[in-house]
Amino acid sequence: MTPPHPKLRVRDVEIGHRSGRKGTYAHAVDGLSFDVAANEFIAVVGPSGCGKTTFLTAVAGLIPISGGTLELDDRRIDGPGRDRSLVFQQASLFPWRNVVQNIEFGLKAHGRLDAAGRARVAELVELVGLGGKGDKYPRELSGGMSQRVNLARALATDPELILLDEPFAALDAQTREVMQEELTRIWQADGVQAGKTAMFITHDVPEAVFLADRVLVLSRGPAHLVADIHIDLPRPRTPSMKRTPEFLAMSDRIVDLVMAQSQIGKQDQPGRRVTSDDHAGVAAG
Amino acid sequence: MTTQVSQPASPVTGPLERAVNARKGKKLTTGRLGVIGLVVVLGAWQVTASAGWVDASFASSPVGAVKALAHMIGTGELWPPLLSTLESVAYGMIITVVVGIPLGLLIGRSNTLYGLTEPLVSIMYSVPFVVFLPIIIFWFGIGAEARLVIVVWSAIFPLLINVIAGARNVDMHYLQVAKVFCAPRLLTLRSVTFPATLPFVLTGVRQSVGRALVGAIVAELFMGNAGLGYVVQTETSAFKMDDAMAAIVVIAVLAIVLTRSVAWIERRFTFWSSSV
Ligand SMILES: Nc1ncnc2c1ncn2[C@@H]1O[C@H](COP(=O)(O)OP(=O)(O)OP(=O)(O)O)[C@@H](O)[C@H]1O
Ligand SMILES: [Mg+2]
Numbered sequence: 225m226t227p228p229h230p231k232l233r234v235r236d237v238e239i240g241h242r243s244g245r246k247g248t249y250a251h252a253v254d255g256l257s258f259d260v261a262a263n264e265f266i267a268v269v270g271p272s273g274c275g276k277t278t279f280l281t282a283v284a285g286l287i288p289i290s291g292g293t294l295e296l297d298d299r300r301i302d303g304p305g306r307d308r309s310l311v312f313q314q315a316s317l318f319p320w321r322n323v324v325q326n327i328e329f330g331l332k333a334h335g336r337l338d339a340a341g342r343a344r345v346a347e348l349v350e351l352v353g354l355g356g357k358g359d360k361y362p363r364e365l366s367g368g369m370s371q372r373v374n375l376a377r378a379l380a381t382d383p384e385l386i387l388l389d390e391p392f393a394a395l396d397a398q399t400r401e402v403m404q405e406e407l408t409r410i411w412q413a414d415g416v417q418a419g420k421t422a423m424f425i426t427h428d429v430p431e432a433v434f435l436a437d438r439v440l441v442l443s444r445g446p447a448h449l450v451a452d453i454h455i456d457l458p459r460p461r462t463p464s465m466k467r468t469p470e471f472l473a474m475s476d477r478i479v480d481l482v483m484a485q486s487q488i489g490k491q492d493q494p495g496r497r498v499t500s501d502d503h504a505g506v507a508a509g
Numbered sequence: 510m511t512t513q514v515s516q517p518a519s520p521v522t523g524p525l526e527r528a529v530n531a532r533k534g535k536k537l538t539t540g541r542l543g544v545i546g547l548v549v550v551l552g553a554w555q556v557t558a559s560a561g562w563v564d565a566s567f568a569s570s571p572v573g574a575v576k577a578l579a580h581m582i583g584t585g586e587l588w589p590p591l592l593s594t595l596e597s598v599a600y601g602m603i604i605t606v607v608v609g610i611p612l613g614l615l616i617g618r619s620n621t622l623y624g625l626t627e628p629l630v631s632i633m634y635s636v637p638f639v640v641f642l643p644i645i646i647f648w649f650g651i652g653a654e655a656r657l658v659i660v661v662w663s664a665i666f667p668l669l670i671n672v673i674a675g676a677r678n679v680d681m682h683y684l685q686v687a688k689v690f691c692a693p694r695l696l697t698l699r700s701v702t703f704p705a706t707l708p709f710v711l712t713g714v715r716q717s718v719g720r721a722l723v724g725a726i727v728a729e730l731f732m733g734n735a736g737l738g739y740v741v742q743t744e745t746s747a748f749k750m751d752d753a754m755a756a757i758v759v760i761a762v763l764a765i766v767l768t769r770s771v772a773w774i775e776r777r778f779t780f781w782s783s784s785v
Contacts, residue, residue: 284689310689316682320704320781332700333692361781381690 230259231297231421232283232385238291239275239282252278254446256292265411265422267432269478270442270450271486276425277313279447280387283423284310296385306334309378311388316374317362323373324349324358330381341380348376351410368399375407388424392431404431405463412460429478433457434466441481451481566750574754581755591759593735597725598718598767601660605717608661609668610710614702616669617676630673634666638720639727651732656725663724667716675709676702708782711775718767726760737763 239253252275260266270276281287282294285304294301296308309330317326327348331341349358352372362370371391378386392400411422426432432439433455441451455474457465465471551571557563558570565573581587616622616630641662649655679702687697703710729738737756744752 286685286688304689304691306691308689310685312682312686314682316680316686318683318686318701318704320707329686329692329700330690333687333690333696363781 229298231262231264232260232423233293233295233298234258234260235294236292237279237282237289237294239278239287239289241278251446253282253289253448255448256442258440258449258452260421260423262421265424265435265437267424267426267436267439268442269426269429269432269439269482270447271444271482272427274442274445274485275447276442277389280310280389280423280425283385284308284387286310306381307384309381309383309386311374311378311386311391313390313393317365317370317377319362322359322361323354323365326362326373327376327380330377334381336381344382345376345380348380352376353406366399367395368403371395371403372406375410379410383420385421385423388422390425390427393427400428400431401463404434408435408461429482430466430471430475433471433475433478434461439478441478441485444485450485451478453478566748569750569754573751574758577749577751578755578758581752587759590735590737590740590756591763593739594722594725594729594737594760594763597656597660597728597736598721600657601664601721601724602714602718604657604661605664605668605721606714609665609713609717610672613669613672613710613713614676614698614706617673617706618698618702623673623677627673630666630669634670638663638666638724642727642731646732655732656728659728660721660724663727664717664721667720668710668713671709671713671716672706675706675713678709679705708775708779711771711779715768715771715775718771719764722760722764722767 235257237253237256238251240249240251242249256279268276268279278287282289283296283301285301285308288302296305318329321329324345327345328337328341331337331345346358349355352375354369354372354376357365357369360369362373365373371394374391375388378388392403395403424432424435429439436455439451439453439455440449441453442448443450453474457471457474554568555571558565558568558573578587616626638659642659645655645658645662649658683701683705684697687701692701725736726738726741729736730742733739733742737760740756741753741760744750744756
């Protein structure tokens with residue numbers, strides 16, 4: 225399944241954090257390999273703390289990798305680039321900028337905020353369903369609205385690769401469903417953006433299946449690839465698909481894979497670190 | 510989308526409104542108590558002066574001070590010293606702001622610069638600036654430049670301290686957003702670091718305006734030939750206590766007006782901050 229010229233090439237990637245007073249080095253990602261083809265929507269799932277955010281941050285160019293190869297369009301990623309944008313887990317909107325100004329930020333940073341750029345921003349405001357709210361400030365927005373702005377800000381620069389780190393995690397279940405549909409709608413509708421490559425991190429397996437062309441399951445940290453599952457559901461996707469037997473079977477299978485990795489169960493006492501030699505039935509301490 | 514539940518138009522107030530009202534009520538009472546306290550002290554002062562328990566030509570009196578003030582306004586004697594003091598404060602604040610804000614941002618954003626200057630800045634902030642007065646006079650003389658130096662010296666450190674604290678407390682996420690979008694350094698400074706620091710900056714400006722006035726008055730008291738401080742000094746030397754008191758009243762009003770104006774600007778420009 226590996227195309228000769230993938231959009232994103234991930235080979236034996238190793239990323240670590242230096243932390244603590246002694247600066248001990250700990251791997252967050254170790255031996256991660258996969259390819260992403262152009263125009264693919266990839267969802268990444270994996271146990272909490274396995275290194276998903278760390279990996280995405282490295283693809284965004286915010287942190288360096290310590291081993292392996294990480295290439296976008298055959299060029300090594302060695303810093304942030306105009307061809308990528310990142311949707312943060314927290315809305316991280318600038319509270320001193322209104323909706324339009326927040327969405328404009330990326331274009332302004334690229335020095336591309338001309339008439340065409342402004343028109344694009346106006347179009348995005350409508351597209352994410354915030355028409356008429358362009359002059360509102362973040363503190364006047366609901367969580368769902370904030371994430372729409374966050375999404376629009378990332379789309380505005382028309383990136384080759386858009387990275388999304390659990391963008392809907394902080395939302396309530398209802399808003400979340402709405403936002404998933406909105407994202408597929410935007411993805412399918414946005415003229416400039418249509419068919420661009422995306423990497424979407426989530427804890428929510430049905431969300432991953434609903435949105436993605438492929439779901440990658442990562443291992444418990446340090447993360448490597450456990451499974452690479454193609455989602456053959458047709459597009460455009462509709463909410464009713466979530467209730468089809470194929471969808472449910474696919475979700476169940478992935479949930480099982482993730483659960484096998486996280487081994488979240490009775491033996492995982494709060495506050496205790498789960499290590500790889502933890503087995504079920506450890507005597508209570 | 511959030512659904513708006515329409516509230517019944519009942520006179521029942523919610524807990525939030527009650528809390529707000531309670532606080533407003535408290536504020537009002539505090540204000541009233543303040544006025545009462547002021548009236549009591551001024552009244553006692555007036556009574557002791559009128560009854561001859563203290564020598565009014567020695568201790569002045571509220572009525573005497575008000576009369577002197579009215580006279581100063583009437584003859585226009587008040588305006589030149591008032592303008593002179595305002596001018597010192599204004600020039601001092603311009604220099605303080607133009608130097609202090611960029612310098613503070615620079616120090617706050619660089620760990621090396623911060624490490625190098627932090628002890629110096631906090632020492633300079635903590636030591637009462639008046640101890641440097643003789644040295645400043647020795648270096649700069651007692652002319653207008655020396656007065657300006659004193660104003661800036663006394664005003665710049667509160668501003669620096671606040672701007673540095675603000676620049677160091679910029680939310681990491683904001684800077685990451687700037688980085689991801691490859692924002693040039695200057696844009697990051699202007700559109701991210703500066704606005705994120707603005708609440709701190711304005712707090713610093715408010716504090717330093719107060720200190721600038723103190724600096725101006727001190728300079729006028731000790732080495733001036735104009736200004737409200739100079740009036741207090743000369744009138745006291747001439748045993749014209751009513752006039753000295755009148756000048757002090759003007760200084761007090763000036764202090765309140767200046768600080769309140771900056772507080773108003775603060776609210777006006779950081780309206781987006783949820784903590785306001
Ligand atoms: N800045 C950091 N310094 C040191 N260690 C870190 C840092 N950030 C993350 N880590 C560690 O790296 C590992 C992976 O963290 P990461 O945030 O990538 O996980 P994640 O998969 O995104 O988790 P979640 O699903 O809960 O968001 C964790 O063990 C975490 O403790
Ligand atoms: Mg994460």
